[in-house]
Amino acid sequence: MSCTHLDTIRPVTPSAAGCEDCLQIGSRWVHLRLCLACGHVGCCDSSPNKHASKHSHTTGHPLVRSFEPGENWIWCYVDQVEMEPA
Numbered sequence: 001m002s003c004t005h006l007d008t009i010r011p012v013t014p015s016a017a018g019c020e021d022c023l024q025i026g027s028r029w030v031h032l033r034l035c036l037a038c039g040h041v042g043c044c045d046s047s048p049n050k051h052a053s054k055h056s057h058t059t060g061h062p063l064v065r066s067f068e069p070g071e072n073w074i075w076c077y078v079d080q081v082e083m084e085p086a
C-alpha cells in the first residue's frame with residue numbers, strides 16, 4: 001500500500017445527505033464522496049463542480065470514501081491510489 005495518510009482517518013458523521021456545496025448553490029452531482037477527516041460530503045470528479053476534490057485541495061484532507069450505497073472503497077487525492085478498507 002502506497003498511501004501514508006491512513007492516520008488522518010477520523011470517525012466522522014456525514015455533513016449532509018447530498019453534496020453540501022451543490023445543495024447550497026442548487027447544483028447537481030453524479031456520485032458522492034465522504035471526507036474521512038471531517039465528514040464533508042462532496043461530489044465526485046464526474047460531477048460538474050467536483051466539490052470533493054476541491055474540498056481536499058483547500059483543506060488538505062487527503063482521503064475520501066465512496067458515499068454511494070454498496071461501495072466502501074477509499075481514495076487518496078494525494079497519492080492518487082484506491083484502497084479497500086480492511
Ligand SMILES: [Zn+2]
Pocket residue numbers: 002003004005006062076077078079
Ligand atoms: Zn495517501
Ligand SMILES: [Zn+2]
Pocket residue numbers: 019020021022023028029042043047049050051052
Ligand atoms: Zn458538489
Ligand SMILES: [Zn+2]
Pocket residue numbers: 035036037038039040055059061
Ligand atoms: Zn474534510
